[in-house]
Each structure stands twice: as structure tokens, then as C-alpha cells.
Amino acid sequence: MACCKKIFILIEIWNKNGQPSIMTPILSTIMEPDAFKVYIDRLHSGKTQRVEALFSPGFLDVNEESLRFEKPIRVHGEAYIAEEDLVLHFSVTAEALMPCSICNEMTPIEISLPSFYEAVPLDEIKGAIYDFRECLREEILLQIPHTAECHGGSCPKRKEMAPYLKAEAAEENDGYQPFADL
Numbered sequence: 001m002a003c004c005k006k007i008f009i010l011i012e013i014w015n016k017n018g019q020p021s022i023m024t025p026i027l028s029t030i031m032e033p034d035a036f037k038v039y040i041d042r043l044h045s046g047k048t049q050r051v052e053a054l055f056s057p058g059f060l061d062v063n064e065e066s067l068r069f070e071k072p073i074r075v076h077g078e079a080y081i082a083e084e085d086l087v088l089h090f091s092v093t094a095e096a097l098m099p100c101s102i103c104n105e106m107t108p109i110e111i112s113l114p115s116f117y118e119a120v121p122l123d124e125i126k127g128a129i130y131d132f133r134e135c136l137r138e139e140i141l142l143q144i145p146h147t148a149e150c151h152g153g154s155c156p157k158r159k160e161m162a163p164y165l166k167a168e169a170a171e172e173n174d175g176y177q178p179f180a181d182l
């Protein structure tokens, strides 16, 4: 849970120094750790908590050569109680950077979850606060495609690479199949 540790360190810095002076209004939204939290007590009697936030991509804890997130992750939606569950209903947009599978240039890939629902049984939530960071992280990571291609799938190098791509595709068909046994 390295990502959570980072966020707790951030809270400590805030407490000692107050609000850092470099904060602009948008950054304070990004770095507000409480923005991941849903307070169950406030949702009884049919109330809804609105979530409207830009999160720094640090909570995704992803920083690989072939996968990076640099832009803030936008989340908006609501949390409410439906019978015995806490329901999160969010719309999420993020941008991943991945190398184009043809020319290898880092390419922005839009990740969009227009309607993400998650129902969490209330009796599984300890301490009346639900932190949706981990669940949001998993949902975003699940949306990442296996491969990316620049220019929306029309990499300018596609033509010159065409003969090699064909050979590779043929090889892939009987090659590594990670989900073949599932």
C-alpha cells in the first residue's frame, strides 16, 4: 500500500506547515486526501454525497516505462446508501501514456469510465468512513488496453512496418496466451 503511505505523509506536511503557498485552487482539489472519503453517517435518510474532484495520478502508484499517468484523474458522481449497500456512481476520465506499438512514441490513451457503479455492503465498512481510492484505482487499471497506437490507430510508421507487423501477428496467434487457462 505504498500509495496510501505517500498520502499520509502529505497530510503530515499539511498539519505542520498549514496550506502550502504554491497551492492554486485546482491543486488543492487534487491534493485533498479527504476527497477519497465517503462519510457513511452523512448519507442516512437518503442523503447523497457529491464527488467532484481532480486527483493527482500518484494514488494509482503506476510509473513504468511502458505505462505512466501524468494528468489528473477526473472523477465526478455521487455516493449514497441503497438498502444495505453504499453505492458509488462515478464517471471517471484519465489519460494514460503508453508507447505506440509501432513507432514506440509515448502516446496518450484516454481512459473513460462513463458510468462506474460499485456497491459495498455497509457491514463491510469499518469506522463509518469508506475510502474509495483502492476501488477507483483498480477500476482505472482494468481499463488499460494491452497495446496502444499513436494518432488514434493510424501510426505514420504503419506502412513501413507493415511486413514486420504481419509476421508478428502470425507469431502471436500461437504464442503467449496468458488467459488461455481461465
Ligand SMILES: [Zn+2]
Binding pocket: 100, 101, 102, 103, 104, 105, 149, 150, 151, 155, 156, 157
Ligand atoms: Zn506510432
